[in-house]
Amino acid sequence: MSKYNARKIEYKGNVFDSKVECEYYQYLENRLHIDGFDYIELQPRYELIPKFGKQRKAEYIADFALWNGNQLVEVIDVKGMATDTAKLKAKIFKYKYQDVKLTWICKAPKYTGKQWITYEELQKIRRERKKEK
Structure with a gap:
């Protein structure tokens, strides 16, 4: 169990960090060749x-990278909640890999009725809902 109570799940021999991450992989499988x-x-x-020196390297480990042939199309991370460390690493990633699209995806049918939305869209919706209260 992770720090966010997510349980690892196996699908087709691959182990995913959460059920939501596995569901998004299945969504991507269904979109193969359709979305480029x-x-x-x-x-x-x-x-x-x-x-x-004695310092370890710092890495951004994403959930998925989408490729078309030898061309990297997009890097995707499934997020339920973004930590400060994740936000900082994403900023460094976007600076260092400016030609690569990085997308954070959330499952948010409760807020939008849509199955998947970007983390930025979810934050905007949450801000608007908070203003309404």
Whole structure:
């Protein structure tokens, strides 16, 4: 069990960190070739800061990378809640890999009626709901 009470789940021989992450993988499987990608890479790693001296390297480990042939199309992370560390790593990733689209995805039917929305959309909806109260 993780710090957010998510349980690992196995699907087609792959282990996912949560049920929601596995559900999004299944969604991506159904979108193969439709949305301009033909391969889903699991848990891709991107170096943010190299190892130096006794310091370990810092990496951004995403949930998925979408590829079309040899072209990286998009990097995706499924988020329920973003920690300060995750936000900082995402900023460094976006700075270092400016040609790569990074998307944080959330499952939010309660708020929107949609199955999947971006984390930014979810934050906007939450702010609007808070203003209404």
